[in-house]
Amino acid sequence: MTSSIFNSLRNGTLALLLGTGAGLAEPAHGIAMYGEPALPADFTSLPYANPEAPTGGRMATAEVGGFDSLNPYILKGSVPWQLSYLIGESLLGRTLDEPFTLYGLLAESVETAEDRSWVEFTLHPEAKFSDGSPVTVEDVIWSFETLGTEGHPRYLGFWEKVESIEETGERKVRLTFNTPDRELALLAGLRPILKKAQWEGEAFAESGLDVVPITSAPYVIEDFEAGRYISLKRDEDYWGADIPFRRGTNVLDEIRLEFFGDETAAFEAFKTGETNFTREFNVARWESQYDFPRARDGEVVLEELPHGRPTGMTGFVMNTRRPVFEDWRVRQAMIEAFNFEFINDAMTGGAQPRITSYFSNSPLGMEEGPAEGRVREFLMRWEEDLLPGALEGYALPVGDGTERNRAGTASALSLLSSAGWVIDNGVLTNEATGEAFAFEILLEQGSSENAAIIDMYVQALERIGITPTISTVDSAQFKERTDAYDFDMTYFRRGLSLSPGNEQYAYWGSEAADTPGGRNAMGVKSPAVDGLIDLLLTSESQDDFIAAAKALDRVLTTGRYAISIYQWNISRIAYDADLHHPETIPVFGDWPGWQPDVWWYEEVAEGETRAGAEADETSANAEPGESPEETAQ
Structure with missing residues (x-):
């Protein structure tokens, strides 16, 4: 880059x-x-x-979960x-x-x-x-x-x-x-x-598995087994192979998606060579579990790639359609109780910084302190709709790193008390109705990392008298329930780009809040959010566009809709040495349109290794001060 x-x-x-x-x-x-x-x-x-x-060649990836349809539309x-x-x-x-x-x-x-x-x-x-x-x-x-x-x-x-x-x-x-x-x-x-x-x-x-869509793309589905694998082959008669936008792309003969029941099985498939490309989202595992024989022998390349995209939001979303999470003070209490520093240390060795806002890591992200200039002007149009922190400034709580997180616990209890919840015989109870504070956390089967994070979170919640129900379901049930917004809290990921636009309506617009299968998981219905998205789409100058994005970031962040976890400002990828990509990395980095699009296959000569060359290339591309994505949805 x-x-x-x-x-x-x-x-x-x-x-x-x-x-x-x-x-x-x-x-x-x-x-x-x-x-x-x-x-x-x-x-x-x-x-x-x-x-x-x-x-020539092939790229095979290991996916967790399954599928029951070939129609993505x-x-x-x-x-x-x-x-x-x-x-x-x-x-x-x-x-x-x-x-x-x-x-x-x-x-x-x-x-x-x-x-x-x-x-x-x-x-x-x-x-x-x-x-x-x-x-x-x-x-x-x-x-x-x-x-x-x-x-x-x-x-x-x-x-x-x-x-x-x-x-x-x-x-x-x-x-x-x-x-x-x-x-x-x-x-x-x-x-x-x-x-x-x-x-x-x-x-x-x-339609589902009964119809394989005919399209004009470089790849066609050649074979599949429901829930097990999909094999896509390169169309040798693809019409656009030599147009400028496609030249040098989509040259691998096969793209294969292999599906596994959990992350452990998926990683083992890569270690043994059953698959030949993987992304690693946990820096602790990256640093401790990639010293396996194929990696030591130079058959596997480990690479870290920086990018310039916003962090987006990854974490656990609270469904404001449910009465338990209607009050912003309750949502802030859930954030205070989430002991990020302790969890981050346990999961990544403290190596991955926290996501601080939806557009952080980019020029579209909100800045520290009070809103100023054009950003403040835009926010003031919806002053009555703003929650505390949007104008004055907002930052996530920072714990002391200990397991008990006393300051966070005390702050959570204070907020809950102001919202009408008190501890009664060790149980957080509604002061007016006497009902216990109860909610369900919905998780998808196979995500061991999310399960481990939630286990630690539940221990923290128990200290304030809350014992949530944890429901782990298979991928089909998870999609069915999240499509119907049938959850109180669940894991979610919204990848954001440097070109936010109409998809913002789908992510957090009022009209999308009640649309089945929509992306507005938190159920946001905010005049300020809707108005700022409108400004994004109608701005005639870059300055107004950037100010609208910064203002939107403030409103979303201070809405306290999600409990953020760590960010991935570096993509960590591992792949067989016979797979290659150009040295020039786009500003979006490892993002749909880059992998597998610009990759090719070329066997490394016997006795040679790419490990040293790749290490040099990685450090040459890294920028001082850059933190080292996701998939795309």
């Missing part, structure tokens, strides 16, 4: 990443939220891809998260070096009004599906309409903002919007395009 990008992030500016200038007014090879794309129309390949990468079923990236293809493609920029993929050009009230795409003449049939405007229109009406609820918000979609010429399709929202033109470019004819007579929203 280049030092110029990291310096721009540290200095709190997105100028390098977002661009400046007026909007597009004629067909172009790409589109940016502000200004023009950084890459010229005649660019050869993405700057973090190797256009000379050879084809609907609510029904449990689908491996990777499928939407591996088999889906859209009109435009996202670059990982420019947060708000897209380049031509199925569409060879894009045109939009200066006010972004409409966008028009011209399909690439060579675009075709994996069965050899051409991608047509009819397929595009059907895909937008079907996803917006029968697809996963995440597509609904966009579709409601579409006034019309129509064919405007040979290979041309135009969408006109009914609301001011600068991001809509970009979101239109990212909608997956499916083959209309495949779904004639089929129940799109009810």
Whole structure:
């Protein structure tokens, strides 16, 4: 990763990443939220891809859990998260070096009004599906309409903002919007395009393992066994292998997802070579358990990659739909009782810093102390809706590292008392009704790390008279219950980018709070949150966009909706020495679109090892002061 990008992030500016200038007014090879794309129309390949990468080989990963569907575009079923990236293809493609920029993929050009009230795409003449049939405007229109009406609820918000979609010429399709929202033109470019004819007579929203979606992407599903594995093969006749956005990408012959019952079995599969790529999210395990024979012999490469993305939010979310968590003082008490320093020491040796806000580790994150300038101006528009700390400043409690965490316990009890809860015979009880404080923590089977964290948390809660119920369910039940918001507290992860936009409505917008299968797990219904998301999407300057993001970060953080755990500002990956990636790492780092996209397979000569070379490469790419992701959802 280049030092110029990291310096721009540290200095709190997105100028390098977002661009400046007026909007597009004629067909172009790409589109940016502000200004023009950084890459010229005649660019050869993405700057973090190797256009000379050879084809061949395989990448196999170990996944915890299972699946019962191959359709990632609907609510029904449990689908491996990777499928939407591996088999889906859209009109435009996202670059990982420019947060708000897209380049031509199925569409060879894009045109939009200066006010972004409409966008028009011209399909690439060579675009075709994996069965050899051409991608047509009819397929595009059907895909937008079907996803917006029968697809996963995440597509609904966009579709409601579409006034019309129509064919405007040979290979041309135009969408006109009914609301001011600068991001809509970009979101239109990212909608997956499916083959209309495949779904004639089929129940799109009810499909599962019975229909393998036909798409135009570089990979097709070759074989699978429900809950066990999915094998995707490279389409040797893929139409777009030589367009600039794809050149040097998706060259591995096979991508294989192997599924295991728990983290231990998944790790053993990597150690023995059954799989050949893994991510490690626990620094203690990274430092203590990766000295196995294949790693010592140089057959496995260990690498740490920094990135410039926001931390997002990872931890345990409280469902404010439930009366027990309606009061912000109760939620703050739950945060006070969570002994992060002790838990972090036990789980990671104290090596991983805590997530302090939703957009921390980026120029979009809230700053310490009182809100100032444009951020304060924006917040004051919803002053009556703000909770303590939004204007004045807020920081998470810091314990002394001991198991008892006396200060945190005392603070939690004080907050609970102010909310009407008192200790009665060792049990936290509602002073007015006499009912005990009770709630359930829902966990997914196989996540031993989350279970260990919750075990320590429960011990802390017992000191304030709370004994929660712990329910561990399989992946299908976990998805069913979280889709229905049938939980009090559960583990969740929301990965955030440097280009927050309409997905923020899905994550924490009021309209999404009661949508089954939605992403608003905490049930946020806040005029301030909704209004600040509106500002994000309608800002005409970078300064206002950044101020709106910082203000939104303050409102979400002081909402006390989630108990955050540690952050991953470094991606720790391990992989077979025969797998390779370019030395240039994009600003988003290890993120969908990078792995497996720009990786290739090339056998290391007998007797050689890449360990030393990789170590040098890693340190050369690391920036002073950078903390060393997630998957993508």
